[in-house]
Amino acid sequence: MSNAAAIPKTHRRVVLVRRPPGEPAETDFRVEEAPVPEPRHGEVLVKVHYLSLDPYQRGRMRDAASYAAPVGLNEVMAGGTVGEVVKSAHDGFKVGDIVEDRLGWQEYAIGSGATLRKVDPSIAPISTANGVLGMPGMTAYFGLLQVGQPKPGETVVVSAASGAVGQVVGQIAKLMGCRAVGIAGGAKKCAFVTDELGFDACIDYKAEKNLDAALQAACPNGIDVYFDNVGGAISDAVLRNLNFFARIALCGSISQYNATSAEMGPRLMGTFVGKRVTARGFIVFDFAQHYGPAMRQMGEWVRAGKVKYREDVVEGIDKAPRAFIGMLRGENFGKMLVKLA
Template sequence: MTDLKNTRITLARRPQGAPVAEDFHIEQAPVPEPSKGELLLKTRFLSLDPYMRGRMSTAKSYAKPVEIGDVMEGGTVAEVVTSHNPDFRAGDIVLSHSGWQAYAVSDGKGLRKLDPDAAPVSTALGVLGMPGFTAYAGLLTIGQPKPGETVVVAAASGAVGSVVGQIARIKGARAVGIAGGPEKCAFIRDELGFDVALDHRAPDFAEQLKAACPDGIDVYFENVGGHVFEAVFPLLNTYARVPVCGLIAHYNQDGGASSGPDRLPGFMREVLTRSLQIRGFIQLEFSDQKDAFLKEAAGWIADGRLRYREDVVDGLEAAPQAFIGLLEGRNFGKLVVKVA
């Protein structure tokens, strides 16, 4: 491997607000050599996800930040190039967590072999991967939708939200999806089968949401925060459940004191009087459900009840700009980088 170079994208500096290209550094390094018990992985696909913005910050979180100069972290689908591990052989395709680089060495722990004949391997980063599982576990464990209830989901055309709405429909609930722009709204309504699709950019969005939920909202799957949550909150029914998966509208704020009046007392009063369940979660909490998810989701895909869309960009060097666009809502579907 001495004649090959490993393209790596590292964190050059911590963003001040929204990330920019200068916050990343693209470098060439020698391809690492696996030792006894290890294997060399060549990245085929890299997943880009909103949570990565949190890893660029030192703000308190559920995981350690990426250090300056370290490779940006991320889920990957990779091919085993060389193996000194008896559990893997050259040519195996695996789900890994190699980060933003073309090659990586692994000891085999945490890898999952993929069957390229069962599904496109990139789906292990989306509908059959962490985003799909996040939707499944968060909605069914916390949201617990019942037949006839109204489930509202933000970022409904994205990797998580699109699965949330479709599972809600599978469970007999009514799915109201919120997305940005008419094209995304048409997709979740016409292709994914949501009952209602609303554009959060519409000037009368709050009024449209109220009209679309005449019986209120029983489950709100939160991916966004911001003005979307402000429109949803008054419509939450007594005993409504709110799985909090993400707050992408706030990811570039990096803490600090907020301006404006303190609305927390009023918010907490409504939580109390309406017996609301608002529960943040990380999908790793529900890892014991992963096998059930893979079995059910594969079946739903096979019978056409669960559909997906991927937004594929070519080349590892394109990852920073694609990630910046993700935080601005420019992606359409699960965003992956085709590395090799």
């Protein structure tokens, strides 16, 4: 474990220097050197081991009203982290503790006791605190179980099925006795989703000429729950194949995050009336008071091998902007992380 003597004087961090109108470019970010900060009373200094790259961060680059404040220009890019306490001025945390918090794209950061979560490294590798045993895992858990409310025997469809959230959604659907159908881009991702994760089927949207026909073949009994991570044309096809009283968990729309103008699509809400469809948008923090039991359940499933996960890891903080841009294009395979330590 680290000690105070090994703490450097300066560290590297990534700041936002421009708000991209469309797809971000590496020049929208700057990697800079800054002094390593000193923890004050009630704070700790964290040496970051992993940075989490997530689609929601694209929204934080906009100067627009949302559920979270935008990142300021020349401020550290927002993001989840997991790391090690190397200096503590907080009674609840000691040097060597592994902690998770949203401390941003930087090698060292100050954490305050209010939001820091201790991570038990004996359950799973600590990187999972930014993935299956962190925000993406909780998003999958509550989005499917609370919003989607699947019942045994029903068919659950999830888009971006090999991603950080989607890979967990389908596995929980299987644990609930459902038919799990994924949608992903490319034969490799689809093979992983069916062969490794145990989904019943996976549709390669890049190869399919007719998504409706592919969905009908993969979902012979129609679709009861749709966990939507992508929006756009893929979601249009799923919505056309919903059953009566279907539920939609609206988690994200990554297909549109870099769009410079609104995409015109079919007006499908009319079909919701006759089919009595429920669609609900949600943010994972809506369920924060229930994290404890959910995290324990996810930990048990991961330990027992009932929930598997895949991570896509790049090394070095200077690689974060490029990896982030690639993730928004769907180039990542699994939960996207940057390894720092």
